[in-house]
Amino acid sequence: MEDYKFLFKVVLVGNAGVGKTCLVRRFTQGLFPPGQGATIGVDFMIKTVDINGEKVKLQIWDTAGQERFRSITQSYYRSAHALILVYDVSSQPTFDCLPDWLREIEEYANTKVLRVLVGNKTDREDREIPTYVGEDFAQRNNMYFMETSAKEADNVEKLFMEIAHALIEQAKVREPVSEYKGGAGPAIHVNSSRNNSASSESCCGRLL
Amino acid sequence: MTTIDISQVSSLEELDALEEALNKEEEECDKKIDELLSNRSEIEFQLRTLSKKLANLKPVEAEAKHFAEVIRNTATLAEDVSAKVRVLDKAKNRVSECQQRVNDLLDLQQCSVGVATAMQNEDFEQAAAHVHRFLTMDENLLKHTAMDVSEGKNMDASFHKLHEAEQKLKQVVIAKFDEAVKDEDLASVERFFKIFPLLNMHEEGLGRFTTYLCSKLRETCQKNLTEAKLTRDKDKRASVIYADSLTLLFEAIARIVEIHQPLIETYYGPGRMLSVMEYIQKECDHQAKMIVDEFRKHRDFIRKIHIVTQYMNQKSETKIDPKELDLVLSELTLLNARTELYSRFVKKRVTNDVDVSITDESEKSEKLSNLDRLLKDGDTFRVMQVVLGQYILLEQYFMAESVQKAVEMDTLIEASSQESFVLSSMTDDVFFIVKKCIKRSLSSQSVDGVCAVINNACGILESDFADLLLSQLRQGFPSGYLDLAQAYSVLQSSFQHGKLQGSDIEKSRAHFVAYLNNTDTSMEYVTSLKSSLESSMNDSFGQHLTPYEKDKITSCLQGLASVNIRLKSVFEFGLSQLKSSAVKPRVKPWLDAFFHARTSYELDEDQFTDDSVPMQTFISDLDSILKSFKGCLSPSAYEAFINLVTTEIALQMEKSVLKNKFNRIGGLQLDKELRILVGYLTNATTWSVRDKFSRLTQMTILLTLEKVSEVADYWGKGPVTWRLTAQEVRQVLSLRSDFRSEDVKRLKL
Numbered sequence: 001m002e003d004y005k006f007l008f009k010v011v012l013v014g015n016a017g018v019g020k021t022c023l024v025r026r027f028t029q030g031l032f033p034p035g036q037g038a039t040i041g042v043d044f045m046i047k048t049v050d051i052n053g054e055k056v057k058l059q060i061w062d063t064a065g066q067e068r069f070r071s072i073t074q075s076y077y078r079s080a081h082a083l084i085l086v087y088d089v090s091s092q093p094t095f096d097c098l099p100d101w102l103r104e105i106e107e108y109a110n111t112k113v114l115r116v117l118v119g120n121k122t123d124r125e126d127r128e129i130p131t132y133v134g135e136d137f138a139q140r141n142n143m144y145f146m147e148t149s150a151k152e153a154d155n156v157e158k159l160f161m162e163i164a165h166a167l168i169e170q171a172k173v174r175e176p177v178s179e180y181k182g183g184a185g186p187a188i189h190v191n192s193s194r195n196n197s198a199s200s201e202s203c204c205g206r207l208l
Numbered sequence: 209m210t211t212i213d214i215s216q217v218s219s220l221e222e223l224d225a226l227e228e229a230l231n232k233e234e235e236e237c238d239k240k241i242d243e244l245l246s247n248r249s250e251i252e253f254q255l256r257t258l259s260k261k262l263a264n265l266k267p268v269e270a271e272a273k274h275f276a277e278v279i280r281n282t283a284t285l286a287e288d289v290s291a292k293v294r295v296l297d298k299a300k301n302r303v304s305e306c307q308q309r310v311n312d313l314l315d316l317q318q319c320s321v322g323v324a325t326a327m328q329n330e331d332f333e334q335a336a337a338h339v340h341r342f343l344t345m346d347e348n349l350l351k352h353t354a355m356d357v358s359e360g361k362n363m364d365a366s367f368h369k370l371h372e373a374e375q376k377l378k379q380v381v382i383a384k385f386d387e388a389v390k391d392e393d394l395a396s397v398e399r400f401f402k403i404f405p406l407l408n409m410h411e412e413g414l415g416r417f418t419t420y421l422c423s424k425l426r427e428t429c430q431k432n433l434t435e436a437k438l439t440r441d442k443d444k445r446a447s448v449i450y451a452d453s454l455t456l457l458f459e460a461i462a463r464i465v466e467i468h469q470p471l472i473e474t475y476y477g478p479g480r481m482l483s484v485m486e487y488i489q490k491e492c493d494h495q496a497k498m499i500v501d502e503f504r505k506h507r508d509f510i511r512k513i514h515i516v517t518q519y520m521n522q523k524s525e526t527k528i529d530p531k532e533l534d535l536v537l538s539e540l541t542l543l544n545a546r547t548e549l550y551s552r553f554v555k556k557r558v559t560n561d562v563d564v565s566i567t568d569e570s571e572k573s574e575k576l577s578n579l580d581r582l583l584k585d586g587d588t589f590r591v592m593q594v595v596l597g598q599y600i601l602l603e604q605y606f607m608a609e610s611v612q613k614a615v616e617m618d619t620l621i622e623a624s625s626q627e628s629f630v631l632s633s634m635t636d637d638v639f640f641i642v643k644k645c646i647k648r649s650l651s652s653q654s655v656d657g658v659c660a661v662i663n664n665a666c667g668i669l670e671s672d673f674a675d676l677l678l679s680q681l682r683q684g685f686p687s688g689y690l691d692l693a694q695a696y697s698v699l700q701s702s703f704q705h706g707k708l709q710g711s712d713i714e715k716s717r718a719h720f721v722a723y724l725n726n727t728d729t730s731m732e733y734v735t736s737l738k739s740s741l742e743s744s745m746n747d748s749f750g751q752h753l754t755p756y757e758k759d760k761i762t763s764c765l766q767g768l769a770s771v772n773i774r775l776k777s778v779f780e781f782g783l784s785q786l787k788s789s790a791v792k793p794r795v796k797p798w799l800d801a802f803f804h805a806r807t808s809y810e811l812d813e814d815q816f817t818d819d820s821v822p823m824q825t826f827i828s829d830l831d832s833i834l835k836s837f838k839g840c841l842s843p844s845a846y847e848a849f850i851n852l853v854t855t856e857i858a859l860q861m862e863k864s865v866l867k868n869k870f871n872r873i874g875g876l877q878l879d880k881e882l883r884i885l886v887g888y889l890t891n892a893t894t895w896s897v898r899d900k901f902s903r904l905t906q907m908t909i910l911l912t913l914e915k916v917s918e919v920a921d922y923w924g925k926g927p928v929t930w931r932l933t934a935q936e937v938r939q940v941l942s943l944r945s946d947f948r949s950e951d952v953k954r955l956k957l
Binding site: 059072076078 | 580581585590593594598600604655656657659660661664666667671756759763767770
């Protein structure tokens with residue numbers, strides 16, 4: 001039996017080529033593999049992190065951005081604790097697709113899911129989306145926001161750690177007396193009712 | 209040696225001490241001098257021997273000098289010799305080079321003559337062998353040599369001839385090869401295929417040969433597809449005929465590899481399989497696409513996908529009967545499974561070939577990543593990724609719709625031939641459907657496909673199915689003083705007559721009980737579904753599953769554990785409904801009646817009885833409710849139910865006890881009655897109920913004490929773990945009318 005207090009599922013979505021796999025690789029292995037081929041289906045990685053002395057296991061699902069994998073990737077939304085929606089700051093089209101992605105999230109994901117907007121590739125000199133535009137979009141849609149560079153390892157660690165942090169807080173609010181003693185199974189009980197809206201946990205703001 | 213300052217001496221004692229010190233020093237000096245003198249003879253002896261030995265050293269020096277001289281001479285000589293050897297070696301090398309070149313020259317002549325003859329005789333192998341020999345020569349060097357020996361002219365002619373012959377031979381071989389292909393003369397095709405590498409035309413040869421193989425592939429494939437299209441619906445394989453066509457295509461490629469790999473390895477050397485597969489894959493892509501296109505056309509696939517997508521996105525109300533999808537779903541998984549199998553085959557073949565032929569690690573990894581790309585981005589695989597996506601979509605629809613149907617056709621049934629409790633048919637049906645769908649996904653051999661279907665199944669169970677159970681239980685168990693046995697008989701007759709009979713209240717009671725059983729049974733089903741899938745996962749994938757892929761599927765299967773967490777909460781909700789409408793309203797009046805019958809607990813000794821009539825009445829009331837539920841609840845639901853009842857009784861009884869007054873005999877009477885009750889309940893269950901009554905039991909201990917001070921024998925000592933607080937102990941003791949309240953207050957707890 002593994003020793004951890006919480007297990008969270010984190011799912012990355014967003015257009016093809018925005019750097020989802022690179023973000024995950026950077027975080028889990030500390031690598032930036034150049035010339036990464038497109039992800040086929042869904043990749044899955046695990047990393048256990050320490051948040052204030054508590055072991056947190058992050059199960060990270062890195063989905064393929066291409067359209068033909070949509071029905072595979074959609075099946076992962078429902079059980080996600082956090083969804084990271086990624087775009088490429090140097091590519092307007094990837095930003096323009098965000099509303100479509102949000103529609104998918106609304107349709108398939110849990111209402112309480114933690115939603116994070118990430119503008120990746122800040123190392124690029126041909127930036128097309130200024131920070132405030134992304135920030136604004138996140139604010140309007142009740143999402144956390146962060147800009148990252150998987151290549152320069154900028155904000156990547158922080159992104160995942162902040163998510164783990166926020167999820168623990170959320171879990172504690174929902175379950176004031178945590179009786180979970182490690183082992184298999186999700187730390188966060190799946191919502192007993194779907195139509196319970198999580199108005200108390202509106203999560204708007206910058207993760208900084 | 210210390211110097212003595214006389215001026216410091218001021219008394220006689222000091223002077224004496226000084227003198228003594230000086231005397232001592234003098235003694236020591238004498239001793240040292242004696243010692244030195246005694247060594248003198250030894251030192252002299254040593255000096256003598258030394259001077260004797262000195263005389264011997266002279267000749268040694270002379271000899272050493274001589275020896276050095278000899279060595280120097282030898283070294284010079286050796287160097288002279290080795291220089292000569294080096295020169296000889298060089299000469300020898302030149303001679304052999306010379307010989308080689310002479311040989312080359314001779315061969316050149318022979319080749320140029322031989323080529324002509326061979327060409328004339330159409331002995332292309334011979335001609336190619338000559339050209340091959342010629343191609344191994346260093347043309348520039350030979351020309352140089354020829355000039356030196358003034359053979360220039362002759363040789364230029366030979367070169368010219370051979371170059372000409374080479375070009376001609378290349379053309380002829382290509383032409384002949386093409387001609388053989390056209391004539392379908394397999395022997396000739398192979399004959400010329402073997403000649404290409406002799407002319408350094410490896411890529412050309414492989415290219416032409418694979419093109420030829422591909423054309424054969426195309427032919428067979430077209431023939432198969434035409435036949436497939438003509439297959440009549442009644443044919444046994446009709447429902448999977450396109451999967452069969454794809455299988456035939458892959459098998460044909462496998463056969464080509466099987467037959468020609470040894471040939472290629474022999475004549476072209478190892479390490480060629482990646483190029484060969486790249487050539488063949490192009491044709492494979494083309495053919496696979498055609499097959500899938502035909503599949504889509506003939507299975508009315510586009511329409512189905514369209515309807516399902518529109519329906520799932522709530523853009524249209526039009527549906528398809530899930531039954532209509534059953535066959536096409538199987539064929540979809542089969543298409544995918546074949547592709548996975550083929551991909552594994554290619555991967556294994558090429559990887560083995562790369563492993564034996566390439567030693568450079570970076571080159572090897574580059575080749576392998578090329579292979580990876582071939583197997584991911586090739587059209588065949590892209591098309592299959594689309595097919596898999598569509599399969600998942602249809603499977604999701606099939607599962608959801610079938611579950612919906614099962615719910616619509618829900619009827620009450622007896623759990624099994626051994627168990628008489630009632631549940632409804634949808635539980636069995638829903639789990640049958642879910643299992644069927646996931647098992648079907650396993651046959652696709654695609655890890656991502658399996659994971660997605662498991663995820664979707666968990667979604668349906670955790671949301672739709674659990675919501676349905678919850679909403680049914682939310683309607684509640686109608687209360688009212690009516691014997692539950694009636695509800696049970698309604699259930700019994702219901703599946704005999706196919707529908708619920710009896711009054712509305714009875715019907716809804718029966719319904720509630722059935723859904724509580726549904727929920728409980730579902731949890732069992734989920735657990736067994738999980739373990740059965742874990743074992744069938746190994747059966748269907750075998751050793752093909754990497755640890756990473758296994759983890760992936762296991763993580764998705766973990767979703768079923770979440771389903772059970774949800775079902776458990778639904779089940780607990782149902783129990784709480786039952787508690788508030790069936791348990792609480794009964795236990796309370798029964799207990800009231802019990803305490804009412806036993807007007808007082810302040811008894812005389814002759815009023816004490818062993819068999820308490822009020823308790824007998826209470827137990828018989830209790831027995832009737834337990835019996836009526838025992839028949840209609842599933843075993844574990846019944847256990848939960850008794851647990852509920854027991855907790856409630858203990859709670860209510862505690863409250864009532866606190867409202868009464870006791871003397872010691874009364875306490876003993878209550879103790880007796882409690883024992884009867886616990887005894888009854890223990891018989892009714894499989895687990896110990898004592899724990900539930902431990903607070904009450906402890907209360908009776910207090911109520912049966914002789915003196916207040918006896919509390920000290922129990923409190924904080926002995927094996928009793930007190931469930932009562934100090935304050936509660938005082939409260940209970942104060943129920944004793946024969947104890948003085950000052951004594952109770954004075955107790956130290």
